Structure formats: structure tokens, C-alpha cells
Ligand SMILES: Nc1nc2c(ncn2[C@@H]2O[C@H](COP(=O)(O)OP(=O)(O)OP(=O)(O)O)[C@@H](O)[C@H]2O)c(=O)[nH]1
């Protein structure tokens with residue numbers, strides 16, 4: 001099944017972001033540390049040319065630390081120094097502001113306007129709340145919580161703009177689309193749970209077989225993905241009349257991955273990306 005999700009508010013958000021780009025001094029781009037390549041928005045890449053920019057690998061608490069290290073090296077080779085952060089490191093997040101002013105070229109007495117961008121559900125509003133030390137933006141464990149761009153004043157000299165998560169109209173690379181779906185960047189109603197779960201099982205048994213086996217006490221993870229999904233359903237009591245409820249089993253697995261219940265997992269390595 002082809003995955004695509006581009007609701008109306010996202011199209012409007014893309015246009016708003018384009019306009020705002022002309023008015024901001026700096027863009028903080030949040031990508032998901034578990035899939036830095038697929039969570040990078042190609043649209044933004046083509047839009048943000050002139051504006052100063054900082055890159056954050058966010059949700060590192062959910063990502064495989066060894067892989068995050070590979071990504072940092074990868075970006076450093078491209079002369080980009082990313083921040084590896086998560087919401088449990090408020091002090092490190094706040095330190096970004098010091099560097100932001102430096103990178104933007106704005107003098108201390110000048111107002112600095114910063115826009116936070118990234119795909120849906122990557123943690124933009126959470127990030128803004130941490131920076132502002134207030135629960136100012138609504139956050140939620142699903143994509144498309146923020147529907148409109150909004151600006152807040154951090155103090156007299158710094159303004160922050162939270163934006164809705166933006167994907168792109170047609171996700172060309174369906175491998176990327178599937179990875180995005182696994183992490184929860186694509187709305188649940190726009191995906192087939194079983195398709196995504198089977199994709200996730202194939203990935204997990206290749207890259208994280210021990211975590212998969214241990215979580216669901218699976219004796220043999222080399223079995224076909226559909227048999228493993230059945231076994232997961234049985235173990236987790238996802239049953240209905242006549243057998244396993246595959247939809248429920250898929251949902252259980254995806255929620256476990258998204259919440260870190262299988263441990264810290266990364267879905268992409270720089271070497272894979274270089275091959276595609
Ligand atoms: N584990 C983990 N969860 C995080 C982190 N940052 C945010 N979250 C969670 O991710 C979910 C989405 O956070 P939001 O801040 O609403 O994400 P957003 O990018 O504003 O999403 P949209 O507005 O929908 O585009 C929430 O459940 C947050 O609690 C993080 O660093 N680690």
C-alpha cells in the first residue's frame with residue numbers, strides 16, 4: 001500500500017512557513033534521531049537557503065546511542081554540527097539559545113526571531129515549552145497537534161515561532177514513508193497498521209533481533225513476519241473470536257516501538273542512506 005498524508009492544514013502551513021522565513025533570523029530544524037534522513041523535510045531544505053539554521057537530532061532518548069553517534073559524525077563531515085537532545089535535557093536545550101544568537105549574527109540588543117520547524121510529532125511544541133519554561137503550546141502523542149504557526153515572546157529580545165509539522169505532498173521514497181509511519185509521524189488513520197507492523201518486524205528481526213525476541217518471548221525470530229505478528233498477538237492477548245486480532249497485535253507492537261518498550265532503536269544508519 002502506498003502511504004501518503006498531506007492534509008489541508010499542512011499545505012497552508014507550508015505556505016505560512018515560506019512567508020515566515022522572510023521574517024525570521026534563524027530556523028531550528030528538529031529531526032527525529034531515530035530516522036534523521038527520512039525526518040528531514042526536502043521541502044524545507046529547498047526553502048531554507050539563506051536563513052541561518054541549527055539542526056537538532058531530537059528524541060535521542062528513544063534512539064540507539066551508537067547510531068546517533070554515527071549520525072553526528074555523518075553531519076560533521078558535511079560541516080553541520082547537530083545537537084543531540086531530548087526532552088529530558090532541558091538545560092542542554094536552553095543552551096541552544098546562546099549559540100542561536102551567535103549563528104544568527106544578531107547583536108545582543110537586537111530582537112532575535114527563531115522559527116522551529118520539523119515533521120509532525122517530532123517534538124517542536126515540547127521544545128518550545130522547554131525553551132520558554134512554560135506550558136504554552138499544546139503537545140500530544142500524535143501527529144498534527146499544532147495546526148497553526150504561533151509566536152511567543154521568550155523575553156524582550158527573543159521571539160519563538162512554533163509551526164505545524166510538515167510532510168511533503170508525495171513521499172517519493174516509500175521506505176522512508178514506512179519508517180515515518182513506524183515512529184508515529186503519519187496519522188494512524190492514513191496507514192494500514194498491519195502493513196506497518198510487518199515492515200517493523202522485518203526490520204527488527206534484522207537489526208534488533210534480541211530486543212524483539214525478549215520483549216515478546218519469541219523463540220525463533222527467523223520465522224516469517226506474519227507468523228511473528230501472530231505470536232506477538234497471542235503473547236499480548238490480542239485475540240478475538242476465531243483467533244488473533246492482527247490489527248490489535250499490530251497496534252500493540254507499534255505502540256511499544258514508539259514508547260521505547262523494546263529499548264532504544266534507530267531505524268536508519270548513515271551507511272544505508274548513502275546506498276539509496
Ligand atoms: N521520548 C520522547 N518523547 C518526546 C520528546 N519530545 C517530545 N516528545 C513527545 O512526542 C510527542 C509529540 O510532541 P509535540 O511537542 O506535540 O510534537 P510536535 O512536533 O509539536 O507535533 P505537531 O504539532 O503534531 O507537529 C509528545 O507525546 C511528546 O511528549 C523527546 O525528546 N523524547
Ligand SMILES: [Mg+2]
Pocket residue numbers: 124125126138139145146163164165
Ligand atoms: Mg506541535
